[in-house]
Amino acid sequence: MLHSPSRNVGALCLALAAGSAGVPFASLRAGSPAFHPGLPAATENRKLVALTFDDGPKPYVLLGGKSGAGVPSASLLDLLDRQGVKATFFVMGWRLSKNADQQCRRVDGGVPCRQGAEEEHRRGHEIENHTYGHGAFSLMKRRYGEEWILNDIEKGSSVIQSITGAKPRYLRPPDWDIWEDFRQRIESRGYHVMTKSSAVPPALRDVDSEDYFCAGRNLSKCPKPSDYDYVLRTLEQRERHGVYDHILVFHELPQSVELLSRLIPELKKRGYTFVSLKDYMQAEGGTSK
Template sequence: MGSKQPTVKYLALKAGLLAGLCGALIFLWIGNEWHTPVKAKIKTGEVPVLSHGSEKELLKRDPQGMNWTRTEKVESIRKNTVFLTFDDGPSASTDELLQVLDQHKAPATFFMLEPNMRKHRKEVLKTIQLGHAAGLHGVTHNPDLYYASPESATGEMKTANDTLQKLTGVSTGIVRTPYGSKPNLTEPEQEALLAEGFQYWDWNVDSLDWKHSTPDFVSNVLEQTEKRTKDFPEEPIVILMHDRPVTPEAVDQLIPKLKERGYSFASIQEEMIPVHLQ
């Protein structure tokens, strides 16, 4: 009798075993290459930020196309420089305020509260995207809690800074303590903030905007600014305002009038010498 011919089923099984063996050899040869982590390519000047929902955003530190630059050298901050600063945000009014600042090409500094940053995440991102400076205003805004000890003073700022970094990928050492440093901030609390890398800023022009529901306080800000410039001509002007519904309209009126008087605008940077209440 002749030899038995292999069946089609047998040949198919043999071919499958050979294919599996070849696949295993290929995997051993280049398998490691398949599992090598690949870092995402990010353009210079961009940092990744947290995604919210299905959105994924890249945050540019220095946006192009702006007519002003966010970074100001210390030696260039001289007389007739105005620092617009806004406390207590972000809020539902922040987006409109950012639009006004962008229209006037005026950089500003936002001293933000940690709970409000978590509530208005997109506004925090937009603030940084447009080149404004991020500052910290703590967590509770309760003087009894914030000024309880050096640990509480620094702890609130560290918590706020952690949230800022999680939301934007950037951190800051610029802070403003609730209701200002004088007479609230004790010497041990000052030393603790400095030891943690925080520079606390106050102001030398108080808008008192919290008293008003209309922008009629703008004239008072202009009077204070001119008097401060006359009395201290080499000192920059730091204007205290708040992130409130009336603020966008007030700023829209204020900036052109300050420009008419020869003032320019800058945002606070960490290397600058801070202004403190006297």
């Protein structure tokens, strides 16, 4: 749900004020001591995009090639290089394990998934945590309890750290499935939990491209507009409500590479600057590494 322009400006000011005061993102709420409505919000003169990807690594998309089923893809990493964009990849930890090699080779074009993540890191992109097993938190809680989920998160961080040398700072729960007291438990461990919740300022909410909706389908028959125009309309709607900074969420899919080959130049033409998630959070006053 989008707020009115006046409420949005206040929410954006909240994020900026907290950054200057050194207040943790977990405490950012309207009415908190960090809320100073007099600070300037993001405007048309400063427009930022943080490009993020979930559910990888998928080497045939990252490096270019064909999936095990013969689906072709252009190289996402080459596209980002050409456009001078640094992205953030929220990876599933199990794909980085040696046990996943055989499945990755079969499904993702003959290359170990870990090699895809290593290439992401080599080219200067951020790698963050999408948990190890990618299980929905609500379901995992019912089956195993919250401690099991916390261990799954840490297991994901461990395999990422084996590639990057640093513990991930950001966590995106699968399908944004999270509840407030558990979010606080996770953030007490040093993570920033990504969210779509209206409880946080609009500029700090994930913007879902919904590119996954038509994965594996004939896009001309897709019942939902998960396409270039849909993403642009979403951003234009946010702009009408005074929000000029966006965290975009995509997936490592062939159609997403094609979409981004058009979207990135178009957003640059409209005055947007692409930044890493770390730099975005610093600009917004959220947490950063």
